[in-house]
Amino acid sequence: MYREFAHLWQQISAPEDYTEEAAELREVMFDLLQGGPEPYRPKVLEMGVGGGNSLSHMTDFVDAVAADLSPEMLEISQRLNPSAEHVVGDMRTMRLDRTFDAVIVLDAISYMLTVDDLHSTFETARAHLEPGGVFIAGPDWLDGITPVPNLSCKLGKADELSYAEYVHDPHPADSQVELIFNFFIPQPDGSVSVEEDRHLHGIFPLETWLLTLREAGFESGTRRYNADVSGGSGYYITGVAI
Numbered sequence: 001m002y003r004e005f006a007h008l009w010q011q012i013s014a015p016e017d018y019t020e021e022a023a024e025l026r027e028v029m030f031d032l033l034q035g036g037p038e039p040y041r042p043k044v045l046e047m048g049v050g051g052g053n054s055l056s057h058m059t060d061f062v063d064a065v066a067a068d069l070s071p072e073m074l075e076i077s078q079r080l081n082p083s084a085e086h087v088v089g090d091m092r093t094m095r096l097d098r099t100f101d102a103v104i105v106l107d108a109i110s111y112m113l114t115v116d117d118l119h120s121t122f123e124t125a126r127a128h129l130e131p132g133g134v135f136i137a138g139p140d141w142l143d144g145i146t147p148v149p150n151l152s153c154k155l156g157k158a159d160e161l162s163y164a165e166y167v168h169d170p171h172p173a174d175s176q177v178e179l180i181f182n183f184f185i186p187q188p189d190g191s192v193s194v195e196e197d198r199h200l201h202g203i204f205p206l207e208t209w210l211l212t213l214r215e216a217g218f219e220s221g222t223r224r225y226n227a228d229v230s231g232g233s234g235y236y237i238t239g240v241a242i
């Protein structure tokens with residue numbers, strides 16, 4: 001989805017879908033940052049920015065650097081968020097050799113499939129923060145908290161395509177769930193092409209998140225948000241760099 005089908009992203013996900021989430025995130029971030037010299041515009045690094053929908057609600061009040069593995073997704077975010085600097089980077093390994101007031105990874109953290117992946121991402125965040133700097137992650141899934149709808153299917157229709165999203169947990173004992181997308185894309189000649197895209201997401205217990213974050217040099221905690229409106233697990237995992 002994030003390379004070959006990146007051009008479809010804005011059909012299945014729009015900035016408006018992230019309005020409530022962004023408002024909740026803003027509140028949590030400013031609360032953890034505990035202010036700063038006025039007028040306070042924190043420097044924020046968002047890793048896994050994707051199409052920049054979340055970021056589009058933040059650029060009014062932060063100075064942002066946006067990173068993603070996919071150059072195609074960065075291009076979409078760059079168009080939506082021209083004031084932000086955009087860089088290609090893997091959240092597990094990237095090093096920009098500068099620090100920020102906050103590092104955030106929202107739904108993209110779900111692409112971390114192992115505890116080692118989580119640990120590497122937290123180390124990346126720590127490397128971009130001074131002591132007191134803030135880290136916020138927004139996982140889609142929390143083992144034992146977020147029910148994984150076994151064999152659930154969601155349908156969506158946008159202007160140029162329809163899609164089905166099928167989520168299942170084939171092996172509940174491991175730390176992964178699978179999402180399968182089918183896109184139905186009308187073609188100029190009247191035919192419809194069908195494309196399949198499979199994703200794996202990581203699912204870990206809350207204690208694993210908190211412990212792994214502590215091991216990477218953070219005081220760890222959680223903040224709740226209203227998942228009924230914004231989707232996701234309803235938990236932000238938060239860290240303050242030690």
Ligand SMILES: C[S@@+](CC[C@H](N)C(=O)[O-])C[C@H]1O[C@@H](n2cnc3c(N)ncnc32)[C@H](O)[C@@H]1O
Nearest residue numbers: 002048050051052053054069070090091108111
């Ligand atoms: C669901 S999209 C993010 C959407 C975004 N929240 C928005 O508002 O548009 C997930 C993104 O995570 C990125 N991603 C996955 N693994 C990554 C990694 N290891 N490092 C950086 N980005 C990654 C994908 O390329 C994709 O753009």
